[in-house]
Amino acid sequence: MKKSVPPLSSTISRRNLLKLSSLGPLVLAANGTASLGAVGPRFSGRGQSSGSAPAKATSIREFLRGITYRREEVDTFLDPKQPNWTKFDPDLGYTLRTNVLKDGMDESRTLTSYQTTGERTMINYADRLCRINTYGNSFTQCQQASDGETWQEYLAAHLGEPIRNYGVGGYGTYQAYRRMLREEATPRGADYLILNIWDIDDYLRSVDSWFWLRIAPWFRSHPGHLYMFLGHPRVYARLNMATGELVEKENLFRTPESLYQLCDPEYVYEHFRNDLVVKLLVAQEGGSDVAREELAGMARALSIKGDLSSPKATAATARAVHIEYALRAGLRVIEKAQDFARAQQKKLLILLSCGKGAVIRACEGRPRVDQSVVDFLKQKNFVFVDGLSKHLEDFKSFKVSPREYVKRYYIGHYNPRGNHFFGFAIKDAVVNWLEPKPVAYREGSETIPPVV
DSSP states (O other): OOOOOOOOHHOOOOOHHHHOOOOOOOGBBTOOOOOOOOOEEEEESSSOETTTOOOOOOOOHHHHHHHHHOOOHHHHHHHHHHHHHHEEEETTTEEEEEESSSSSSGGGOOOEBBBBBBBBBOTTTSHHHOEEEESSSSSHHTTTGGGSSSHHHHHHHHHHHHEEOOOTTTTHHHHHHHHHHTTTTTTTTOOOEEEEEETTTTHHHOOOTTTTTHHHHHTSTTTGGGGGGOOOOOEEEEEEEOOOOOOOOOSSSOSSGGGGGGHHHHHHHHTTTOHHHHHHHHHHHTTSSOHHHHHHHHHHTTTTTOSSOOOOOOHHHHHHHHHHHHHHHHHHHHOOOOOHHHHOOOEEEEEEOOOOHHHHHHHOOOOOTTTTHHHHHHHOOOOEEEEEHHHHHTTTTSSSOOOHHHHHHHSBBBBBHHHHHHHSSSSHHHHHHSOHHHHHHTTTTTOOOOOO
């Protein structure tokens, strides 16, 4: 007989859920740049603090054995009677389910609901024609905020028209782009598309064939992880190192039953031992079977001054290669999204959002990890908003430390105040982008004479 399962809100504490649902900072370089010389104390690819020395040496086989699925995890995920956060999707790995979680500000619960068509429930002006669809990860989904507290809803209330939310926690830029292709082919397609890219981790996630590779040991350390089980194999992107072009990869685990194959250590080893991300992660952990020639070749191709003279230097080189590779793949994904929008006679707006770690580093005057993305967007004349620069501008209005500043807006993800900040940080760009202008900014839209 199966054990009865307590409600999700009682099995995951707010503190643990903050960590579970804001995974990105755990895979960032702490002082973050993609150049080798600047990669100092950091977090390893699987969320383990590695300090100034690489983690204990491991082989690819040992690495993969440690992340092999447990049958209990797959059983729980596939059981519709369990209070799971996600549900299976053949292309994207998973999408979200309606839930109530104890993950909000002041120890509160958040109420998140989703329509049968997949988008988060719209609150403001939901009965009107929607001309803006938003795509991205949990900072688009607005994890840790209830339905009416998302940045989309704050902005919709101000503009006088609805904004649809297709964000999903754990997606990378490529997975968000693929969801865009899917949804824009339906009657819910919109003329204006927003692709929100969060920090460096959205680029890293884009090249993950199996997001679980980078989060499994850490994720399993928290009570209740069974009910927020995510990171399944999905569509992903890689780079052709010879041409720099994007190579799009399909999900090979397209049925729920196929996930049970990932419970077999030997199958996992045979299927993933040659995966590029696996090799980079093992190298970052001081692995004993690093593909040194391949790593050196990638470093040269990416213009990184590689150093393989010691395990520590090799780990740093692998980390720099991983970041730079992911960033360059991300630029190609952005171009793909722009090409798609133009072909469909739609308009695209790129948003760059950021976690509290990036804000703290920027407020302390340290360089940003994704500067190459900002430069690229400017050079190619993309319509975009840089959330980090908006925070830097806002920070100047306060007489507090960077760490005190981020407490206003973050509880892992944005709290409702943070979503309000972000919605109005992008407001001018959205108003200028839309044609005709939204009701709140449209000349002649008033029904009575202006009140002075």
